[in-house]
Amino acid sequence: MEVDQWSGELDRLHARFADRFTRSEPRRRARQYLSGLVAGLDRKNGWILAEQAGDLTPDGMQRLLRWADWDIDAVRDYVIEHLGDPRGVLIIDGTGFLKKGVKSAGVARQYSGTAGRIENCQIGVFLAYRSTRGHALIDRQLYLPQAWTDDRDRCRVAGVPDEVGFATKVQMAREMLTRAFAAGVPAAWVTMDEAYGQSKSLRVWLEDHDQPHVVATCCNDDVVTTSMGRARVDELIASLPGRAWSRISAGAGAHGPRKYWWARVPIRVFWRPGRGHWLLARRSMSTGELAYYVCYGPRKTRLLDLARIAGTRWAVEECFQQAKGQAGLDEYQVRDWRAWYAHITLSMAAYAWLVVARALTATEQTAAMAT
Numbered sequence: 290m291e292v293d294q295w296s297g298e299l300d301r302l303h304a305r306f307a308d309r310f311t312r313s314e315p316r317r318r319a320r321q322y323l324s325g326l327v328a329g330l331d332r333k334n335g336w337i338l339a340e341q342a343g344d345l346t347p348d349g350m351q352r353l354l355r356w357a358d359w360d361i362d363a364v365r366d367y368v369i370e371h372l373g374d375p376r377g378v379l380i381i382d383g384t385g386f387l388k389k390g391v392k393s394a395g396v397a398r399q400y401s402g403t404a405g406r407i408e409n410c411q412i413g414v415f416l417a418y419r420s421t422r423g424h425a426l427i428d429r430q431l432y433l434p435q436a437w438t439d440d441r442d443r444c445r446v447a448g449v450p451d452e453v454g455f456a457t458k459v460q461m462a463r464e465m466l467t468r469a470f471a472a473g474v475p476a477a478w479v480t481m482d483e484a485y486g487q488s489k490s491l492r493v494w495l496e497d498h499d500q501p502h503v504v505a506t507c508c509n510d511d512v513v514t515t516s517m518g519r520a521r522v523d524e525l526i527a528s529l530p531g532r533a534w535s536r537i538s539a540g541a542g543a544h545g546p547r548k549y550w551w552a553r554v555p556i557r558v559f560w561r562p563g564r565g566h567w568l569l570a571r572r573s574m575s576t577g578e579l580a581y582y583v584c585y586g587p588r589k590t591r592l593l594d595l596a597r598i599a600g601t602r603w604a605v606e607e608c609f610q611q612a613k614g615q616a617g618l619d620e621y622q623v624r625d626w627r628a629w630y631a632h633i634t635l636s637m638a639a640y641a642w643l644v645v646a647r648a649l650t651a652t653e654q655t656a657a658m659a660t
Contacts, residue, residue, distance in 0.1 A: 298649070299323060302642050305363035318342070318353040319635070326617050326639035333617030354621075354628035355448075364638045365418075365427040365472060371645045373475050374420035378598060381462045381481035382417070382605040383432070385410040386619050394447040394626040395433045403609075413633065414458050416465040417605040418474065423648050424604040425641040426612060427474070428465040429633050431626065432458055448625040459488045470498060478586070478598045483507050492583060499561075501586035503569065503598040508581060512556045512568055522581045525554060526570040534572065537593055539600025547603075549574060551596045553584070563588050569595050608640070616640040 303320045310316040325338035335347035335354075344350070385401025387410045394411070401410045416428035437444060438455040445451070456464070462485050469476070479495060479502040486492070486504030495502045508523040529552050538546035550572040557566035569582040569592075584595050612618040616639040621632040 298646060299327070299642055302363075302367055302638060305367060306638075309358050309360070309363075314349070315353050315357045318349055319357065322350060322353060322635050323639050323642070326636055327615075327643060333620045334622045351623070351628070354623055354631040355625055356627075357631055359627075359631050359634050361428050361468075361634060361637075362472070364634060364641055365469070365474070367638070367645070368418055368425045368427050368641050369472075369474055371648065372418060372420050372422045372425065374422065375475045375477060377418055377420040377474070377476045378601045378604075379466065379469055379474065379476045379479045380417040380419060380424075380602055380605040381414070381465070381479070381485050382602070382609075383412055383414045383458060383484070384609045385412055386621075392447065393624040394444075394449055394629055395431050395437055397434045397436060399434060411629070412458075414461040414465070415605065415608075416462075416469060417608050418476070419601050419604040423644045424608055425644045426605075426608050426637045428468060429630070429637065430456075430461040430465065431629055431633075432456075432461065444626075448627050450626070453626075459485055459491050463491060463494060466495075466500075470500075478502060478601075480504060480598055480602050482602060483581075486583065492585070496585055499564075501590075503582050503584045503586075503595055505599070505602075506581050506583050508579070510581070510583070512583065513558065515555055515558060517558050522568055522570075522583075523579070525556075525568055526552065526579065526581065529554060529570075535592060536574070537596045539571075539596050540603070547600060549596075551592060553592050553595060556583075560588065565590060567595065569599065571596070571599065611643075612636060612640040615643060 303323055306319055307316050321342035322338055325341040326333055328341060330337055330341060335350050339347040339350050385403040387404065387408055388396045396409060396411050398407055398409050399412060401408045412432040414430045414432055415426050417424055418427045433455065435455045441451065466479065479500055481504050483505040487506040487510050492504060506522060510522050511519045512522060514520050533552045534550045536548055537551045538548045540547060553567045553569045556568050560566060565586065565588040567584040569584050571580045582599050616636045618636040623629060623632060
Protein backbone atom coordinates (compact mmCIF):
# COMPACT_ATOMS: atom_id res chain seq x y z
CA MET A 290 0.00 0.00 0.00
CA GLU A 291 1.39 3.40 -1.00
CA VAL A 292 1.36 5.97 1.81
CA ASP A 293 0.88 8.84 -0.66
CA GLN A 294 -2.32 7.26 -1.93
CA TRP A 295 -4.02 7.85 1.41
CA SER A 296 -2.16 10.96 2.63
CA GLY A 297 -5.43 12.88 2.66
CA GLU A 298 -6.85 10.30 5.05
CA LEU A 299 -3.76 10.74 7.25
CA ASP A 300 -4.41 14.50 7.22
CA ARG A 301 -7.97 13.88 8.38
CA LEU A 302 -6.71 11.68 11.20
CA HIS A 303 -4.14 14.30 12.21
CA ALA A 304 -6.85 16.98 12.22
CA ARG A 305 -8.52 15.10 15.07
CA PHE A 306 -5.44 15.85 17.19
CA ALA A 307 -4.80 19.38 15.94
CA ASP A 308 -7.07 21.17 18.38
CA ARG A 309 -5.11 19.66 21.27
CA PHE A 310 -2.20 21.99 20.43
CA THR A 311 -2.15 25.73 21.03
CA ARG A 312 1.04 26.21 19.00
CA SER A 313 1.80 25.39 15.38
CA GLU A 314 5.12 23.61 16.07
CA PRO A 315 3.68 20.60 17.95
CA ARG A 316 0.82 20.38 15.42
CA ARG A 317 3.36 20.16 12.61
CA ARG A 318 5.58 17.70 14.46
CA ALA A 319 2.64 15.45 15.29
CA ARG A 320 1.90 15.19 11.56
CA GLN A 321 5.57 14.45 10.85
CA TYR A 322 5.63 11.84 13.62
CA LEU A 323 2.59 10.07 12.17
CA SER A 324 4.12 10.20 8.68
CA GLY A 325 7.35 8.66 9.94
CA LEU A 326 5.53 5.86 11.77
CA VAL A 327 3.74 4.73 8.58
CA ALA A 328 6.62 5.37 6.18
CA GLY A 329 7.95 1.80 6.15
CA LEU A 330 11.23 2.73 7.83
CA ASP A 331 13.38 -0.09 9.20
CA ARG A 332 13.47 1.64 12.60
CA LYS A 333 11.08 4.19 14.10
CA ASN A 334 12.94 5.64 17.09
CA GLY A 335 13.33 9.34 17.81
CA TRP A 336 16.49 9.81 15.77
CA ILE A 337 15.10 8.07 12.69
CA LEU A 338 11.78 9.92 12.83
CA ALA A 339 13.62 13.21 13.24
CA GLU A 340 15.83 12.48 10.21
CA GLN A 341 12.73 11.54 8.21
CA ALA A 342 11.28 14.95 9.11
CA GLY A 343 14.50 16.73 8.08
CA ASP A 344 15.72 17.55 11.60
CA LEU A 345 19.36 17.31 12.65
CA THR A 346 18.53 16.13 16.18
CA PRO A 347 15.57 14.41 17.85
CA ASP A 348 15.05 17.31 20.28
CA GLY A 349 11.88 18.55 18.60
CA MET A 350 10.30 15.10 18.56
CA GLN A 351 11.24 14.59 22.21
CA ARG A 352 9.58 17.89 23.13
CA LEU A 353 6.46 16.77 21.30
CA LEU A 354 6.29 13.57 23.34
CA ARG A 355 7.16 15.13 26.70
CA TRP A 356 5.02 18.25 26.68
CA ALA A 357 2.16 17.92 24.20
CA ASP A 358 -1.32 17.27 25.60
CA TRP A 359 -2.74 13.88 24.67
CA ASP A 360 -5.89 11.84 25.06
CA ILE A 361 -7.11 8.68 23.40
CA ASP A 362 -10.52 9.88 22.20
CA ALA A 363 -9.32 10.85 18.72
CA VAL A 364 -7.93 7.38 18.00
CA ARG A 365 -10.98 5.60 19.39
CA ASP A 366 -13.43 7.79 17.48
CA TYR A 367 -11.47 7.42 14.25
CA VAL A 368 -11.47 3.63 14.56
CA ILE A 369 -15.19 3.48 15.35
CA GLU A 370 -16.06 5.84 12.50
CA HIS A 371 -14.47 3.47 10.00
CA LEU A 372 -14.73 0.04 11.64
CA GLY A 373 -17.71 0.44 13.98
CA ASP A 374 -20.40 -2.23 13.86
CA PRO A 375 -23.15 -3.12 16.38
CA ARG A 376 -21.80 -6.69 16.26
CA GLY A 377 -18.29 -5.54 17.19
CA VAL A 378 -16.16 -7.09 19.93
CA LEU A 379 -14.08 -5.35 22.61
CA ILE A 380 -10.89 -7.23 23.54
CA ILE A 381 -8.69 -6.67 26.60
CA ASP A 382 -5.06 -7.81 26.65
CA GLY A 383 -1.60 -6.69 27.71
CA THR A 384 1.77 -6.65 26.02
CA GLY A 385 5.32 -6.19 27.27
CA PHE A 386 7.98 -3.72 26.17
CA LEU A 387 11.49 -4.98 26.96
CA LYS A 388 13.67 -2.28 28.49
CA LYS A 389 17.13 -1.80 29.96
CA GLY A 390 17.78 0.10 33.17
CA VAL A 391 15.43 1.08 36.01
CA LYS A 392 14.35 4.64 35.18
CA SER A 393 11.61 4.20 32.56
CA ALA A 394 8.18 4.67 34.13
CA GLY A 395 6.84 1.33 35.39
CA VAL A 396 9.86 -0.72 34.36
CA ALA A 397 10.50 -3.77 36.53
CA ARG A 398 11.37 -7.42 36.38
CA GLN A 399 7.93 -8.87 35.70
CA TYR A 400 6.30 -11.50 33.56
CA SER A 401 5.97 -10.53 29.91
CA GLY A 402 3.70 -12.58 27.70
CA THR A 403 5.61 -11.10 24.77
CA ALA A 404 8.81 -12.78 25.95
CA GLY A 405 7.08 -15.71 27.66
CA ARG A 406 9.14 -15.23 30.83
CA ILE A 407 10.09 -12.73 33.53
CA GLU A 408 12.04 -9.86 31.98
CA ASN A 409 12.97 -6.27 32.70
CA CYS A 410 10.09 -4.56 30.95
CA GLN A 411 7.14 -2.21 30.95
CA ILE A 412 3.62 -3.63 30.63
CA GLY A 413 0.86 -1.89 28.74
CA VAL A 414 -2.79 -2.93 29.11
CA PHE A 415 -4.76 -2.33 25.91
CA LEU A 416 -8.32 -2.35 24.62
CA ALA A 417 -8.82 -3.46 21.03
CA TYR A 418 -11.87 -3.26 18.80
CA ARG A 419 -12.76 -5.96 16.30
CA SER A 420 -15.45 -5.98 13.60
CA THR A 421 -15.85 -7.59 10.19
CA ARG A 422 -14.19 -4.47 8.75
CA GLY A 423 -10.95 -4.88 10.69
CA HIS A 424 -9.39 -4.46 14.12
CA ALA A 425 -7.31 -1.83 15.87
CA LEU A 426 -6.26 -0.64 19.34
CA ILE A 427 -8.50 2.02 20.91
CA ASP A 428 -7.24 2.52 24.49
CA ARG A 429 -4.13 1.94 26.61
CA GLN A 430 -2.78 2.23 30.14
CA LEU A 431 0.73 1.81 31.52
CA TYR A 432 0.90 -0.63 34.42
CA LEU A 433 2.82 0.61 37.46
CA PRO A 434 3.93 -2.13 39.88
CA GLN A 435 3.32 -1.34 43.55
CA ALA A 436 7.06 -0.95 44.08
CA TRP A 437 6.72 2.12 41.87
CA THR A 438 3.59 3.66 43.35
CA ASP A 439 4.97 3.18 46.88
CA ASP A 440 8.01 5.30 45.91
CA ARG A 441 6.63 8.72 45.01
CA ASP A 442 10.09 10.27 44.56
CA ARG A 443 10.89 7.68 41.91
CA CYS A 444 7.52 8.35 40.29
CA ARG A 445 8.11 12.09 40.16
CA VAL A 446 11.51 11.62 38.49
CA ALA A 447 9.74 9.59 35.78
CA GLY A 448 6.98 12.18 35.46
CA VAL A 449 4.22 10.06 37.01
CA PRO A 450 1.55 12.42 38.43
CA ASP A 451 1.10 12.30 42.20
CA GLU A 452 -2.57 11.39 41.83
CA VAL A 453 -1.75 8.18 39.95
CA GLY A 454 -1.82 5.34 42.47
CA PHE A 455 -1.54 1.60 42.21
CA ALA A 456 -4.10 -0.13 40.00
CA THR A 457 -4.22 -3.79 39.10
CA LYS A 458 -4.39 -4.80 35.46
CA VAL A 459 -7.99 -5.91 36.06
CA GLN A 460 -8.83 -2.45 37.39
CA MET A 461 -7.24 -0.92 34.31
CA ALA A 462 -9.31 -3.19 32.10
CA ARG A 463 -12.47 -2.03 33.85
CA GLU A 464 -11.46 1.63 33.51
CA MET A 465 -10.92 1.28 29.76
CA LEU A 466 -14.17 -0.62 29.28
CA THR A 467 -15.96 2.10 31.28
CA ARG A 468 -14.61 4.73 28.90
CA ALA A 469 -15.69 2.67 25.88
CA PHE A 470 -19.20 2.17 27.28
CA ALA A 471 -19.51 5.88 28.12
CA ALA A 472 -18.43 6.80 24.58
CA GLY A 473 -21.09 4.53 23.09
CA VAL A 474 -18.63 2.24 21.32
CA PRO A 475 -20.83 -0.26 19.44
CA ALA A 476 -19.95 -3.71 20.78
CA ALA A 477 -22.10 -6.80 21.15
CA TRP A 478 -19.47 -8.75 23.13
CA VAL A 479 -16.37 -8.45 25.31
CA THR A 480 -13.61 -11.06 25.43
CA MET A 481 -10.24 -11.39 27.19
CA ASP A 482 -7.69 -13.98 28.24
CA GLU A 483 -7.57 -15.71 31.62
CA ALA A 484 -5.29 -13.11 33.22
CA TYR A 485 -8.36 -10.88 33.26
CA GLY A 486 -11.25 -13.30 32.74
CA GLN A 487 -10.58 -15.30 35.90
CA SER A 488 -11.49 -12.21 37.95
CA LYS A 489 -14.95 -12.89 39.34
CA SER A 490 -15.35 -9.22 40.26
CA LEU A 491 -14.77 -8.20 36.64
CA ARG A 492 -17.27 -10.79 35.40
CA VAL A 493 -19.88 -9.56 37.89
CA TRP A 494 -19.19 -5.98 36.83
CA LEU A 495 -19.80 -6.89 33.17
CA GLU A 496 -23.05 -8.59 34.14
CA ASP A 497 -24.12 -5.52 36.11
CA HIS A 498 -23.67 -3.58 32.86
CA ASP A 499 -25.60 -6.31 31.01
CA GLN A 500 -22.56 -6.68 28.74
CA PRO A 501 -22.40 -10.07 26.99
CA HIS A 502 -18.97 -11.64 27.33
CA VAL A 503 -16.88 -14.72 26.63
CA VAL A 504 -13.85 -14.57 28.92
CA ALA A 505 -11.13 -17.17 29.42
CA THR A 506 -10.49 -18.54 32.88
CA CYS A 507 -8.10 -20.97 34.56
CA CYS A 508 -8.78 -24.68 34.98
CA ASN A 509 -9.19 -24.49 38.75
CA ASP A 510 -11.70 -21.66 38.70
CA ASP A 511 -15.04 -22.61 40.19
CA VAL A 512 -18.57 -21.72 39.05
CA VAL A 513 -22.08 -22.06 40.39
CA THR A 514 -23.86 -25.02 38.78
CA THR A 515 -27.52 -25.33 37.82
CA SER A 516 -28.03 -27.50 40.93
CA MET A 517 -26.95 -24.59 43.17
CA GLY A 518 -23.60 -26.21 43.97
CA ARG A 519 -20.08 -25.17 43.01
CA ALA A 520 -17.71 -27.05 40.75
CA ARG A 521 -14.26 -26.58 39.25
CA VAL A 522 -14.51 -25.77 35.57
CA ASP A 523 -12.19 -28.60 34.50
CA GLU A 524 -14.22 -31.16 36.49
CA LEU A 525 -17.50 -29.87 35.10
CA ILE A 526 -16.24 -30.15 31.52
CA ALA A 527 -14.67 -33.58 32.18
CA SER A 528 -18.12 -34.89 33.12
CA LEU A 529 -19.57 -34.12 29.68
CA PRO A 530 -20.28 -37.03 27.31
CA GLY A 531 -18.44 -37.29 24.01
CA ARG A 532 -21.53 -36.28 22.05
CA ALA A 533 -21.43 -32.86 23.74
CA TRP A 534 -18.43 -31.86 21.63
CA SER A 535 -18.68 -30.25 18.18
CA ARG A 536 -15.94 -29.43 15.71
CA ILE A 537 -16.15 -25.72 14.95
CA SER A 538 -13.86 -23.19 13.29
CA ALA A 539 -13.08 -20.24 15.53
CA GLY A 540 -12.39 -18.15 12.43
CA ALA A 541 -9.66 -17.84 9.84
CA GLY A 542 -6.07 -17.87 11.04
CA ALA A 543 -2.72 -17.39 9.36
CA HIS A 544 -2.81 -20.99 8.16
CA GLY A 545 -6.52 -21.35 7.41
CA PRO A 546 -9.57 -22.10 9.58
CA ARG A 547 -8.74 -22.56 13.26
CA LYS A 548 -10.75 -25.69 14.02
CA TYR A 549 -11.17 -27.08 17.53
CA TRP A 550 -13.57 -29.25 19.47
CA TRP A 551 -16.00 -27.11 21.47
CA ALA A 552 -18.54 -27.90 24.18
CA ARG A 553 -20.63 -25.91 26.63
CA VAL A 554 -22.72 -26.55 29.73
CA PRO A 555 -25.28 -24.21 31.32
CA ILE A 556 -24.28 -22.79 34.70
CA ARG A 557 -25.90 -20.64 37.39
CA VAL A 558 -29.32 -21.10 38.92
CA PHE A 559 -31.12 -17.88 38.08
CA TRP A 560 -30.96 -16.30 34.64
CA ARG A 561 -32.15 -12.83 33.78
CA PRO A 562 -35.04 -12.73 31.30
CA GLY A 563 -33.57 -13.27 27.85
CA ARG A 564 -30.04 -13.95 29.16
CA GLY A 565 -28.04 -17.08 29.79
CA HIS A 566 -24.84 -18.31 31.49
CA TRP A 567 -22.55 -21.04 30.17
CA LEU A 568 -19.20 -22.63 30.75
CA LEU A 569 -17.48 -23.08 27.40
CA ALA A 570 -14.52 -25.36 26.65
CA ARG A 571 -12.16 -25.60 23.68
CA ARG A 572 -10.11 -28.73 23.01
CA SER A 573 -7.20 -28.89 20.59
CA MET A 574 -7.68 -31.41 17.80
CA SER A 575 -3.98 -32.25 17.78
CA THR A 576 -2.88 -32.17 21.43
CA GLY A 577 -6.13 -32.39 23.38
CA GLU A 578 -5.18 -29.28 25.35
CA LEU A 579 -8.18 -27.59 26.96
CA ALA A 580 -9.13 -23.95 27.45
CA TYR A 581 -12.10 -22.71 29.48
CA TYR A 582 -14.41 -19.70 29.18
CA VAL A 583 -17.15 -18.23 31.35
CA CYS A 584 -19.92 -16.81 29.17
CA TYR A 585 -22.91 -14.51 29.57
CA GLY A 586 -25.16 -13.37 26.75
CA PRO A 587 -28.49 -13.60 24.96
CA ARG A 588 -30.40 -16.76 25.90
CA LYS A 589 -30.59 -17.88 22.26
CA THR A 590 -26.80 -17.70 21.78
CA ARG A 591 -25.54 -20.83 20.03
CA LEU A 592 -22.41 -22.84 20.74
CA LEU A 593 -21.15 -21.68 17.35
CA ASP A 594 -21.58 -18.04 18.40
CA LEU A 595 -19.66 -18.50 21.66
CA ALA A 596 -16.82 -20.28 19.84
CA ARG A 597 -16.57 -17.47 17.29
CA ILE A 598 -16.45 -14.78 20.00
CA ALA A 599 -13.77 -16.71 21.90
CA GLY A 600 -11.84 -16.95 18.65
CA THR A 601 -11.84 -13.19 18.09
CA ARG A 602 -9.22 -12.75 20.81
CA TRP A 603 -6.52 -13.52 18.24
CA ALA A 604 -7.25 -10.08 16.75
CA VAL A 605 -5.56 -8.25 19.63
CA GLU A 606 -2.44 -10.40 19.22
CA GLU A 607 -2.38 -9.42 15.56
CA CYS A 608 -2.81 -5.78 16.57
CA PHE A 609 0.25 -5.99 18.81
CA GLN A 610 2.32 -7.78 16.19
CA GLN A 611 1.44 -5.42 13.37
CA ALA A 612 1.50 -2.22 15.43
CA LYS A 613 4.99 -3.12 16.62
CA GLY A 614 6.18 -4.23 13.20
CA GLN A 615 4.54 -1.52 11.09
CA ALA A 616 3.80 1.45 13.35
CA GLY A 617 6.67 1.45 15.87
CA LEU A 618 4.57 0.65 18.94
CA ASP A 619 7.60 -0.75 20.81
CA GLU A 620 10.38 1.40 19.32
CA TYR A 621 10.15 4.41 21.61
CA GLN A 622 13.20 5.72 23.46
CA VAL A 623 11.55 7.63 26.28
CA ARG A 624 11.48 7.24 30.06
CA ASP A 625 8.84 9.79 30.97
CA TRP A 626 5.24 8.78 31.83
CA ARG A 627 3.67 11.42 29.57
CA ALA A 628 6.06 10.61 26.72
CA TRP A 629 5.09 6.92 26.89
CA TYR A 630 1.42 7.81 26.50
CA ALA A 631 2.19 10.26 23.69
CA HIS A 632 4.21 7.78 21.64
CA ILE A 633 1.80 4.90 22.23
CA THR A 634 -1.18 7.07 21.28
CA LEU A 635 0.49 8.24 18.06
CA SER A 636 1.55 4.69 17.22
CA MET A 637 -2.00 3.46 17.79
CA ALA A 638 -3.25 6.25 15.53
CA ALA A 639 -0.73 5.30 12.84
CA TYR A 640 -1.76 1.66 13.03
CA ALA A 641 -5.45 2.63 12.89
CA TRP A 642 -4.72 4.61 9.73
CA LEU A 643 -2.98 1.60 8.18
CA VAL A 644 -5.99 -0.61 8.99
CA VAL A 645 -8.47 1.93 7.62
CA ALA A 646 -6.41 2.54 4.47
CA ARG A 647 -6.34 -1.20 3.79
CA ALA A 648 -10.09 -1.43 4.31
CA LEU A 649 -10.72 1.50 1.97
CA THR A 650 -8.39 0.00 -0.63
CA ALA A 651 -10.22 -3.33 -0.44
CA THR A 652 -13.56 -1.55 -0.82
CA GLU A 653 -12.32 0.31 -3.89
CA GLN A 654 -10.97 -2.89 -5.43
CA THR A 655 -14.25 -4.72 -4.80
CA ALA A 656 -16.21 -1.86 -6.37
CA ALA A 657 -13.88 -1.82 -9.39
CA MET A 658 -14.31 -5.56 -9.91
CA ALA A 659 -18.09 -5.18 -9.76
CA THR A 660 -18.12 -2.62 -12.59
